[in-house]
Amino acid sequence: MRHDRGMTPLLQLSGVCKRFGAVVVADRIDLAVPCGQALGVIGPNGAGKTTLFGMIAGAVTPDAGRISFDDADITGLSPARRCRLGMARSFQIPQPFAGMTVFENLLVAAEFGRANRSAAPARECVMILERCGLAALANRHAGSLTLMQRKRLELARALASQPRLLLLDEVAGGLTEEECHSLVALVRDIHAGGVTIIWIEHIVHALIAAVDRLLVLHGGAVIADGDPKSVIGSPRVQEIYMGIPADA
Amino acid sequence: MSARAFRIERGGLAGACLALAALAALAAAPAFAGSANLGLLSQIFAYIALASLWNLLAGFSGLVSVGQQAYVGLGGYSLFALTMFGGLHPLVAALLSGVLAVILSFPVAALLFRLRGAYFAIGSWVMAEVFRLIAAQIKPLGGGSGASLPTIIVTGMASSRQAREFMIYWSSLALVALVLGLTIWLLRSRWGLALRAIHFNETAADSCGIEITRVKFVVYAVAAFGTALAGALIFLQKLRISPDAAFNVNDWTAFVIFMTVIGGIGRIEGPVIGAIIFFALRETLSDLGPLYLLMLGAVAIVAMLKAPKGVWGYLVDKTGFEFAPLERRIVYSLNEGNNPAAPDSKGDRP
Numbered sequence: 139m140r141h142d143r144g145m146t147p148l149l150q151l152s153g154v155c156k157r158f159g160a161v162v163v164a165d166r167i168d169l170a171v172p173c174g175q176a177l178g179v180i181g182p183n184g185a186g187k188t189t190l191f192g193m194i195a196g197a198v199t200p201d202a203g204r205i206s207f208d209d210a211d212i213t214g215l216s217p218a219r220r221c222r223l224g225m226a227r228s229f230q231i232p233q234p235f236a237g238m239t240v241f242e243n244l245l246v247a248a249e250f251g252r253a254n255r256s257a258a259p260a261r262e263c264v265m266i267l268e269r270c271g272l273a274a275l276a277n278r279h280a281g282s283l284t285l286m287q288r289k290r291l292e293l294a295r296a297l298a299s300q301p302r303l304l305l306l307d308e309v310a311g312g313l314t315e316e317e318c319h320s321l322v323a324l325v326r327d328i329h330a331g332g333v334t335i336i337w338i339e340h341i342v343h344a345l346i347a348a349v350d351r352l353l354v355l356h357g358g359a360v361i362a363d364g365d366p367k368s369v370i371g372s373p374r375v376q377e378i379y380m381g382i383p384a385d386a
Numbered sequence: 387m388s389a390r391a392f393r394i395e396r397g398g399l400a401g402a403c404l405a406l407a408a409l410a411a412l413a414a415a416p417a418f419a420g421s422a423n424l425g426l427l428s429q430i431f432a433y434i435a436l437a438s439l440w441n442l443l444a445g446f447s448g449l450v451s452v453g454q455q456a457y458v459g460l461g462g463y464s465l466f467a468l469t470m471f472g473g474l475h476p477l478v479a480a481l482l483s484g485v486l487a488v489i490l491s492f493p494v495a496a497l498l499f500r501l502r503g504a505y506f507a508i509g510s511w512v513m514a515e516v517f518r519l520i521a522a523q524i525k526p527l528g529g530g531s532g533a534s535l536p537t538i539i540v541t542g543m544a545s546s547r548q549a550r551e552f553m554i555y556w557s558s559l560a561l562v563a564l565v566l567g568l569t570i571w572l573l574r575s576r577w578g579l580a581l582r583a584i585h586f587n588e589t590a591a592d593s594c595g596i597e598i599t600r601v602k603f604v605v606y607a608v609a610a611f612g613t614a615l616a617g618a619l620i621f622l623q624k625l626r627i628s629p630d631a632a633f634n635v636n637d638w639t640a641f642v643i644f645m646t647v648i649g650g651i652g653r654i655e656g657p658v659i660g661a662i663i664f665f666a667l668r669e670t671l672s673d674l675g676p677l678y679l680l681m682l683g684a685v686a687i688v689a690m691l692k693a694p695k696g697v698w699g700y701l702v703d704k705t706g707f708e709f710a711p712l713e714r715r716i717v718y719s720l721n722e723g724n725n726p727a728a729p730d731s732k733g734d735r736p
Contacts, residue, residue: 195593221595233590235583241716246583249576251595264392264716273390276716299595 146209148173148303148334149194154203156189156358163189164200165358171303176325176335178345178366181355182379187338188230190355191305194336195227196220207303221251226301228292230308230338236281240272240291243280244298251299263298270294270324286312297328304328306337310344322347342370354379391719396574401709405566412559416552424555428623430665431558435565435616436638437645437657439609442569444643445652446581447605448588450503453510455639456494456517457487457610459632461617463521466627469539471526476543477557480618487614488607495606499599511635518633532628540625554623561619565612570654570710572608578712581605585652644682648689650696654710659698 147170156164163186171177181187192198194205196217205213212220226247235243244266248259256262267273270290275283280291289309296304306325310318318341325348329335339345345366346352352366356378362369369375416424436454443449461483468479494513501509522530544550572578580601583591592598617638621627631637641664649660667685671678693700702708 197589197593216597217593218595218597221593227593229590229593233587233593235586235590237586238582239713239715242579242582242714245714246579246591246596247594249579250583260394260714261392264390268390295590295594 150206152204154200156200162358176329176349178349178352179338185355186358187355191307222253224302226296226299227305228296228309232288232292234280234288234291239277240280241276243295247295247298266294266297303334310339310341318344392716395715395717397711428555428558431562432616432620434658434661435562436642437661438565438569439612440642441646441657443609446585450507451510452507452639453514454613455633455635456514457613458617458638460487461614462621462627462632465618476622483618484611484615487610491607491610495603514633518629522629534626558619573712650698653698655698656696
């Protein structure tokens with residue numbers, strides 16, 4: 139794995155809090171993601187995973203705390219600004235540009251999602267479509283795709299902005315075993331290309347095959363963080379996440 | 387990893403040829419059409435321009451304005467002021483009115499963009515009423531009762547009545563060509579890609595790096611320019627202006643919405659078709675009095691129920707033909723594999 143910049147974290151959250159009414163979805167979260175890391179995030183439903191992504195990507199404003207990207211404070215920046223700084227996300231519920239073609243969906247991200255305009259955005263989009271297995275669907279309206287195809291489009295569109303940090307929100311849910319394998323291979327390939335990844339996923343075995351660090355969220359707080367195998371094996375995680383009593 | 391050889395197909399050549407042929411035929415119309423017909427055509431052109439610009443706002447940018455009469459009236463009033471007090475040629479004054487509208491549109495948009503959806507619609511209408519009330523305070527232009535364009539300015543344009551009619555006709559034709567050309571160019575450009583993305587999904591557009599507010603400002607300013615230019619030409623044809631006529635929500639927004647919705651909102655061709663349908667109905671039915679308005683309403687209801695995408699949307703669904711397609715399609719070259727490292731250079735810049 140690459141850690142070109144030594145220990146400088148690409149993304150850092152300090153004391154980030156968020157509550158919706160009485161429900162606390164982020165309780166003083168501190169998190170540092172080094173450049174080149176692939177971080178997996180798991181946690182029961184309602185643990186605050188997607189809200190965490192929302193705060194990192196800029197769609198949700200934290201009540202307190204600070205988020206920095208590449209050593210710059212981005213807490214108050216819009217999602218658009220963060221995208222151009224090098225951050226891209228896939229949405230848990232796919233958000234395609236339904237009336238545009240699959241190719242155009244990528245072109246939007248390639249044209250607007252980068253700090254510097256690309257010389258050949260169209261060619262890069264075509265390459266990404268091939269890489270994500272969407273080449274045959276390039277001219278189809280995104281609105282006519284199946285849910286699985288839309289999820290692949292989410293990933294492809296995120297890649298089209300050439301992010302340094304890629305946020306994946308449950309891209310593997312509902313995939314067959316075979317599709318899941320090819321997705322894991324694709325994510326590993328993207329990671330090997332130097333992209334830092336944070337991946338929220340319920341399919342734990344897929345996640346463990348692709349990440350080098352695992353974080354467990356519960357009730358808006360980080361309850362475990364570290365090497366994937368030992369995190370999964372820890373009694374606390376077994377109890378809270380898998381429903382296995384700690385004394386069993 | 388290199389991409390397969392491909393090119394991007396936009397289409398629209400047939401539509402462009404047809405449009406140029408129609409433009410040439412219409413430009414030659416003064417040679418054979420009578421004065422009444424030229425006047426009617428000028429009105430249709432102005433309405434196609436207004437409807438296309440409203441469509442750009444509501445159909446492509448989600449800005450459902452009910453206050454575009456603000457800019458029609460502004461255009462008309464600036465034309466009168468600039469010709470009567472500035473001594474400018476009416477056509478120069480019309481262009482300057484457009485520029486003035488652009489300048490004013492920025493503070494107006496800064497206020498209105500704080501509102502969303504229905505609130506934006508109502509806010510835009512309120513803004514137009516403010517414009518109307520201000521116009522009614524301008525004493526040199528007749529206050530609430532309005533003013534007529536002095537004869538000296540009218541005759542200064544061209545000495546004979548026929549020459550003036552030709553001049554107004556050609557100006558209106560130039561206006562509609564400019565507005566349609568500008569709209570098509572804008573929507574097929576990089577800006578259009580952003581606009582369509584915003585139209586289909588604002589959340590995703592934001593997270594793909596598009597500065598949504600900036601894009602909407604530009605579109606609003608473009609619409610203000612064209613709408614004021616149309617307003618100036620409309621009142622140059624009428625030769626008389628009053629606050630109630632210039633800032634009339636029925637004439638300059640309700641009918642315009644009717645045309646756009648009937649023709650096909652969110653499609654470039656829609657407002658053109660809609661304006662033609664509207665004038666066809668008006669010319670054949672307007673003698674019927676109130677019944678005519680009832681029939682317009684009935685047509686609108688039937689269209690919304692049976693063809694919610696409008697007449698043109700219905701036809702496109704049936705035939706697949708578009709005059710000015712906006713989509714980019716990937717076409718892989720047949721000789722792929724022979725020369726994969728050198729894709730068609732057209733593919734580089736969409």
